[in-house]
Amino acid sequence: MRSIGEMARDSGLGVSALRFYDRAGVLVPAWVDPVSGYRWYEPEQFEEARVLARLRRAGMPLADIRLLLASWSGADTDLVRKLLKAHLRHLEQGLSGARSEFSALRAVLDHRENVMTSLRVATVRLSIAAPELAAALDTVRFAASTDPELPMLGGVLFDVEGQSLHVVATDRYRMAVAQAGAAGHDGSRVQVIVPASVVDAMRALSDGEGSVRLCIDGGRVTLEAGDRQAAGQCLDHDFPDYRRLLPAVGGRRALVEVAAFRKALETGPVRAGEAGEPDLSVLRVEDSGTVAVCADSDDDPNRVAVNREFLLDALTAGARDRLFLELGAPTAPIAIRRPDDEGTFSLLMPVRPED
Known part of the structure; x- marks a missing residue:
């Protein structure tokens, strides 16, 4: 048998x-x-x-x-x-119907004003503390997509509004958001998608003290640090409205000691992925307020399965000895937040245990 x-x-x-x-x-x-x-x-x-x-x-x-x-x-x-x-x-009929609906949606999009265009044409010059920018980029870089079919996710969104810069990255299965203070811009909101290669060059220039200068001029972005600079063309795509994806603070929240939790993930039970699929860790918030890495049992409605590698990456990007984990329903995103900065966090999409 x-x-x-x-x-x-x-x-x-x-x-x-x-x-x-x-x-x-x-x-x-x-x-x-x-x-x-x-x-x-x-x-x-x-x-x-x-x-x-x-x-x-x-x-x-x-x-x-x-x-x-x-x-x-x-x-x-x-x-x-x-x-x-x-x-x-049935599949062929469904595909035919889907093609008709997609054609209708494309027609709607063709006749809509592209509101993102106005968010890309303005010229912006900012001064940002180098350590703040470096920390923000470190927090989100891991979540940028490498899927060639989704080029709009292949970089980091720079979202400038007032005296703040938000940087955002997502590959659909995870999303990371961080913020840094910015001086020199009091105008309207401006958004650009900076390619991952340019982001990496910017991060290298930000590895120091003092301030760096960020310039967004139409479709080009430049970061200057002293007499050095990193520059490139922005991606000519629209980024999803990440604000609509943000969960409210809540759910079952637990404060975890990152080192101990990381060890529990690396040595604890794991649901091995099928061919080409990731290994999963199954989590549960105990009554004591701690997070347990548990076995993939049948009868626990509060368990949440998550890509273990993604969770380990998010813990590293959190850059704190302690982090909050927020677990809601088994199908709700898992939030990883810093105790001292609610505006900087990662979201991980769960994996349904029966999948």
Whole structure:
């Protein structure tokens, strides 16, 4: 018989997915240990698990998957073929409908005023304390995207308003926001996306005391430190309105000792990712106010699964011995905040435990 771990490794379904499909009555293990609750599968169930994995990737509804698997090993495969044909037809109809809706949305966008244009054309000159800018860039740089399909996320947003500079980066799965005081600009809001390579050059120039001078002139950005400068063209894209993504302070908040928590993440239980997927840590805020790295149990509604590497990066970027972790619902973003600076934080999207 195959253990649930072996089935997960060889079938393309994660351990949590196998547990979910057991509870749903789709792929029930041949035997469950009455003491440990550990699941075991017959060798013949491996093919069904591989079929289930393919159907899952194809987005087939659970009811149809259940019916198809019930007919899979029978002599009459007519129902299986009909279910596959019906689902493919449904996908094609959905794709056709999605194309129509996207065409309509593009038409709306073509006729809208691009409000971001006015945020890019102004000329801005700022003076910023070099340590503040360096700390802000260090806080957000890790969250910038490297996906060539999303070039607008491949840099850091510089958002200037009044006497403050906000820098923001996101790759969809995480977002980091930091702020620095700025002098010399009292005008309207200005936003530009600075490419990651230019951001890195700016960070190198900010590694010192005193002030640096930031100039945004249309589509070009320049940072000067003494007689040295880093400059480049801004990305000609629109950045998402990050303010709409910001959660309210709240949820289950816990103050963690970063060194001890990092060790717990690195040595504690982990849900190993499938091929190409990240390893996950499952977190829970205890009644005592501490955060536990717990096993991937079935019966804890307060657990939150998160990409372990992303969380470790966020702890490093937080640059404090202690940080607040805010955990809400299992599907709500996890916030990592500094106790002394609520305006500087990271957000991590959770991973649903049954995914």
